[in-house]
Amino acid sequence: MMEDLNLPFWIYLCIITVLVGGLLKKILASHVSATPTLVAWLGATVLVERLWSFWLPAVLLLALLGLACCLYSAATTPPSALPAQGKAVLITGCDSGFGKAAAKRLDALGFEVFATVLDPTGEGARELQRSCSASLTLLQVDITQPQQVQQALLDTKARLGHKGLWGLVNNAGVCVNFGDVELSLMSTFRGCMEVNFFGTLTVTKCFLPLLRQAKGRLITISSPAGDQPFPCLAAYGASKAALNLFINTLRHELEPWGIQVSTILPSSYKTGHSSNHGYWEQQHKQLLQSLPPALLEDYGEDYVVETKELFHSYARQANPDLSPVIDTIVQALLSPQPQARYFAGPGVGLMYFINTYCPFSISNRFLQKLFVKKKLMPRALRKQSGFDLSLHNNNNNNNNITKEDQQKLPHM
Known part of the structure; x- marks a missing residue:
């Protein structure tokens, strides 16, 4: 099946991979909590699954990518903090x-x-x-x-x-x-x-x-x-x-x-x-x-x-x-x-x-x-809303009366 893949597909695939990788890098560097990070990974899984379903299981691919990231993080020693003295x-x-x-x-x-x-x-x-x-x-x-x-x-x-x-x-x-x-x-x-x-x-x-x-x-x-x-x-x-x-x-x-x-x-x-x-x-x-x-x-x-x-x-x-x-x-x-x-x-x-x-x-x-969960509307809007509601109820009553009166009329 891989022989059937043409050059434009591979170019498109590389671009998508770079975009997905950049997105994940930005998300993981944003100090967000575990839930949105997990959602991001699942979203990336779905995207990769759609693109590579006929080539490599996306879950396996992401597992390998995650393993590589873990190994890289473990192998990379974070630089020590600078001294405060004299500053x-x-x-x-x-x-x-x-x-x-x-x-x-x-x-x-x-x-x-x-x-x-x-x-x-x-x-x-x-x-x-x-x-x-x-x-x-x-x-x-x-x-x-x-x-x-x-x-x-x-x-x-x-x-x-x-x-x-x-x-x-x-x-x-x-x-x-x-x-x-x-x-x-x-x-x-x-x-x-x-x-x-x-x-x-x-x-x-x-x-x-x-x-x-x-x-x-x-x-x-x-x-x-x-x-x-x-x-x-x-x-x-x-x-x-x-x-x-x-x-x-x-x-x-x-x-x-x-x-x-x-x-x-x-x-x-x-x-x-x-x-x-x-x-x-x-x-x-x-x-x-x-x-x-x-x-x-x-x-x-x-x-x-x-x-x-x-x-x-x-x-x-x-x-x-x-x-x-x-x-x-x-x-x-x-x-x-x-x-x-x-x-x-x-x-x-x-x-x-x-x-x-x-x-x-x-x-x-x-x-x-x-932030601010307001329950009250401004007074003018409350008055307007009350007027509209009253007008709506009156219209409904008028409509009901009209229907009742219409039922009393003789059929022609």
Whole structure:
């Protein structure tokens, strides 16, 4: 039978093999859970079975391929991590959350840590001073203030001397909005962009000369909201989308300089104001006071309240253990070959897998069910729906009466 196969078939077969192999490689490198990986393997089995049913059993082929991968993995020794001693790292946003935890971990590993904080007298700064070594340096920096960023650069240079900066961890960020785009204030959009994008841009541009000097690492904590349209997170997501594109562009531009650029995409964690009930209440009160009366009437105060409560519930269910993100930061700093993108925490890899490989209708439904599961419609739509339902019932009643009357009419 193999003699009957012509040259175009073999060319087509080689192309399909390369595509399937590349797809599997991408899936297996995406840190997804076992279930979608198994689905991918089964899908590849079906595809190969269709193409090679008359040549080689696909199950046997995949078994041989899997065995070869296992043997290769066993024979390949992963490169050892780089030493932390003698390396300097600057981390932004260390008052709480990922920044504070990363500063403590990197200091314990032997890094020379420069930790920026908004409030040098706050609890977060005091905790870092109590728990970290004398080599950790606190810098008071609001990343939206270029003069403060420039002063932090001068202070860092004075401390480092002729040594460059091995790592810059862009962690500082804010998520201040909760609500539909139409209900979100313009100040909210500007605030998110000012911190998450322009602030990070300012810090990165200022410290790039030190990174180039050390051929170091640029690591940015971003969010899946920058790649996927989470409902009620438009302001935050838009700022992170701008940040992601900026970092991806830098990855290409800094490659000739020997700088490795990585983006970390965490799942849901309890950081910053996420579990602060008073903060969300204040945001909610400010929103109600700022909305035009006609707009609030169309959506309904109960609709806004439900959104706030859903955010509270989502924040309460967030993971308090930040170690997956901190471990990823360490890996990106010390791995001889860091990845361009890391998924930190459960569910992120699966979410990106569905968004990448599934039809839009499936990925869109998954996203809607994953985050804010609203039950209320805006008030105006509820009124319209009730009116339509009432009108529909009246029409049905009229139709029934007409049929009954028609039955009483004499037959002609």
